[in-house]
Amino acid sequence: RALLNFGHTFAHALEAECGYGAELLHGEAVAIGMALAFCVSVNMGLCPSDDSERAISHLKASGLPTSPAMIRSQWDVDRLVSHFAHDKKVKNGTPTFILTRGIGKAFIAENVDNSLIKQALVESCAPV
Numbered sequence: 020r021a022l023l024n025f026g027h028t029f030a031h032a033l034e035a036e037c038g039y040g041a042e043l044l045h046g047e048a049v050a051i052g053m054a055l056a057f058c059v060s061v062n063m064g065l066c067p068s069d070d071s072e073r074a075i076s077h078l079k080a081s082g083l084p085t086s087p088a089m090i091r092s093q094w095d096v097d098r099l100v101s102h103f104a105h106d107k108k109v110k111n112g113t114p115t116f117i118l119t120r121g122i123g124k125a126f127i128a129e130n131v132d133n134s135l136i137k138q139a140l141v142e143s144c145a146p147v
Contacts (some may be wrong), residue, residue: 022125026052027119029100032102033087036094043090050083051090051143058139060118070121086143093109094144 029052030045037043054075060066075085087094103114110129116136118128 021127022117025119025125026050026054026056028052028103028114029055032099033090034078035102035105037090038101047084047090050078050081051085051087053074054078054085055139055143056116056118058143059116059135060120062135062138063118063131064108065118065120067121070119077093088144090147094140096137096140096144099140099144100133103136112139 026049030048033043033048033051036062037048056072057066057071061068061071068144076084087099103109104112109115113130116128116131117125118131119125
């Protein structure tokens with residue numbers, strides 16, 4: 020069941036920052052979160068970049084956003100990171116992420132280096 024949260028840790032931070040309103044729907048936030056989870060997984064050397072590109076292309080083809088910059092031009096990355104502390108998947112003060120080793124290969128990742136999370140957010144929040 021935990022693997023069904025793929026993308027949700029990122030999504031909940033984005034939704035919190037948007038005030039849980041019409042600016043960003045839950046499904047849109049999850050799509051962005053999935054793209055971010057693929058990005059982090061690739062940057063950690065866990066997932067082939069071809070799988071990430073294929074999954075993100077599929078999300079785009081479905082009409083879903085894949086980057087926070089597609090929703091809003093300005094984001095405070097530090098505020099997004101601070102929202103992780105309130106996620107229900109926090110263990111010992113550290114957020115748990117669902118990452119992937121490829122399409123269909125999600126896994127629970129604890130103690131993910133915060134700099135990799137921040138890097139993915141900075142890159143994806145940059146204006147398109």
